[in-house]
Amino acid sequence: MENIIRTGIIGYGLSGRVFHAPFVDVVEGLELSKISTSDPEKISLAKERYPHTTIVADAKNIVEDPEIDLVIVASPNTVHFHWAKEALLANKHVVVEKPFTVNYAEAQELVELSKQKNKILSVYHNRRFTSDTRTVKKILTSGILGDVVDYETHFDRFRPDPKGVMAWREEALPGSGIFHDLGSHLIDQSLYFFGMPLAVTANITRMRSWSKANDSFDIWLHYPTHKAILKSSILAKMPGPTYQIHGTKGSFIKYGLDVQEEHLDRGDIPNTPDWGKEPESIWGTMKTEYEGVEMTSIVESENGDYRDYFINLRDAIWGKCDLAVTAEEGANVMKIIDLAFQSDKEKRTVEVK
Numbered sequence: 001m002e003n004i005i006r007t008g009i010i011g012y013g014l015s016g017r018v019f020h021a022p023f024v025d026v027v028e029g030l031e032l033s034k035i036s037t038s039d040p041e042k043i044s045l046a047k048e049r050y051p052h053t054t055i056v057a058d059a060k061n062i063v064e065d066p067e068i069d070l071v072i073v074a075s076p077n078t079v080h081f082h083w084a085k086e087a088l089l090a091n092k093h094v095v096v097e098k099p100f101t102v103n104y105a106e107a108q109e110l111v112e113l114s115k116q117k118n119k120i121l122s123v124y125h126n127r128r129f130t131s132d133t134r135t136v137k138k139i140l141t142s143g144i145l146g147d148v149v150d151y152e153t154h155f156d157r158f159r160p161d162p163k164g165v166m167a168w169r170e171e172a173l174p175g176s177g178i179f180h181d182l183g184s185h186l187i188d189q190s191l192y193f194f195g196m197p198l199a200v201t202a203n204i205t206r207m208r209s210w211s212k213a214n215d216s217f218d219i220w221l222h223y224p225t226h227k228a229i230l231k232s233s234i235l236a237k238m239p240g241p242t243y244q245i246h247g248t249k250g251s252f253i254k255y256g257l258d259v260q261e262e263h264l265d266r267g268d269i270p271n272t273p274d275w276g277k278e279p280e281s282i283w284g285t286m287k288t289e290y291e292g293v294e295m296t297s298i299v300e301s302e303n304g305d306y307r308d309y310f311i312n313l314r315d316a317i318w319g320k321c322d323l324a325v326t327a328e329e330g331a332n333v334m335k336i337i338d339l340a341f342q343s344d345k346e347k348r349t350v351e352v353k
Contacts, residue, residue: 007030017042017045022264029314032052070094073087077101077176096122103174106334120317125333133258135254144249151190153244177213179340198352199350221336249289256281270306275307280298
């Protein structure tokens with residue numbers, strides 16, 4: 001039997017609490033050995049949920065522990081690079097919460113270091129494992145829409161007021177703002193579906209007068225046959241379509257978000273048979289034709305399951321399969337982010353080289 005992978009999570013905010021700890025806890029072969037946080041409320045919650053896990057105040061306690069095999073960096077974006085580098089130098093396998101780093105140069109450095117150390121390095125682009133992404137991937141692979149001519153995706157929110165004193169994403173810090181936060185998801189999905197684009201056109205802005213960081217964006221990724229439009233607004237009382245895809249044979253439109261985050265945030269354990277199943281009310285609609293017959297149908301969504309990310313990660317560490325989300329793919333997302341900021345600053349379309 002393969003060795004248990006002893007895992008430490010740096011940070012127990014939303015990311016560590018909702019997107020990492022529950023899955024490390026339930027996936028066979030992974031052990032939730034340590035969590036680092038100095039917040040008394042988070043310490044209490046972590047101890048309540050994971051009584052057999054050691055809670056430490058300092059991330060160094062995880063990185064320098066010779067018993068830890070895998071380090072998950074779920075800290076604020078500003079220190080993703082620092083802790084990922086420290087963990088790799090300490091000969092650990094590493095997962096970094098998205099965004100990978102705050103720029104492409106840092107991402108490249110981590111990719112090269114992981115190769116030198118011969119350690120697994122992955123970026124947590126978990127939205128490849130959502131119901132909507134899986135459904136769209138299946139539709140695009142099937143060819144039922146024909147050749148894609150227009151692709152648009154939204155990740156909208158309505159937050160007119162500041163979140164509070166601990167909302168570092170709303171401060172003027174490297175890697176803060178909605179574009180690093182949500183843009184990294186939408187960019188990764190586009191690259192997952194279509195590969196790297198030829199060029200980028202971007203408008204990254206602040207809609208709320210008090211905001212210190214960007215809170216809305218409109219990005220165009222230019223492909224040989226179509227453009228991918230990636231949008232997010234912080235003042236969308238009525239969110240746009242999660243996906244709107246038009247092809248030479250038909251169209252697919254879907255609203256609503258994957259249900260996993262909502263369930264995890266309220267403390268549900270991801271181990272039920274119907275985990276990640278969407279309600280029928282947010283299934284997408286497809287209109288196409290076959291041999292001259294026009295058809296409109298509701299498309300049942302695939303089940304989402306973040307467990308699959310961690311199962312793949314475990315098996316890749318054990319040497320049994322290839323990694324599903326590679327560090328190179330994470331670096332490509334950072335490359336597009338850098339080019340988008342350049343495009344916005346220079347008010348022009350920027351080529352991807």
